[in-house]
Amino acid sequence: MSSAETDSLFDEVADRAVALGNEILDANPDADAWEIASGMLSGVVHFWLYTHQPCADPSCRSCAEMATAELRLQQLVDEVRESAEESTYFHSPFDRNVGNA
Incomplete structure (x- = not known):
């Protein structure tokens, strides 16, 4: 693909x-x-x-980044953060940290 x-x-x-x-x-x-x-x-x-589960081969290089639950969770969190930060809805005009001039 x-x-x-x-x-x-x-x-x-x-x-x-x-x-x-x-x-x-x-x-x-x-x-x-x-x-x-x-x-x-x-x-x-x-x-x-x-x-995103790793394959059955514990030495698989392709699965190294997903080889443990903690590594998978970190990958998931990173992907969610990236998607959120790219979203047009990430910032709101009602956020408490929005500056007013």
Whole structure:
């Protein structure tokens, strides 16, 4: 799979996740949006951990970065931080640390 195809698939999956969240919110107007988002995040975390398990070869160089639960968790946290910081929603005009001139 080419880099462009991988990027396209990444974007499609991300867009579908957002669309699913919006669909669930629309179908449940009295629901707590934060609860829905946390449920989606929980499912994504479980899926990510499942798909990033190392292979059965303890000396596999390809799996070295994911060879322990702690290493996988650090990779996950790093990826979440990167996605959050790239998001247009990362900063809010209501953040307490927003400067006012």
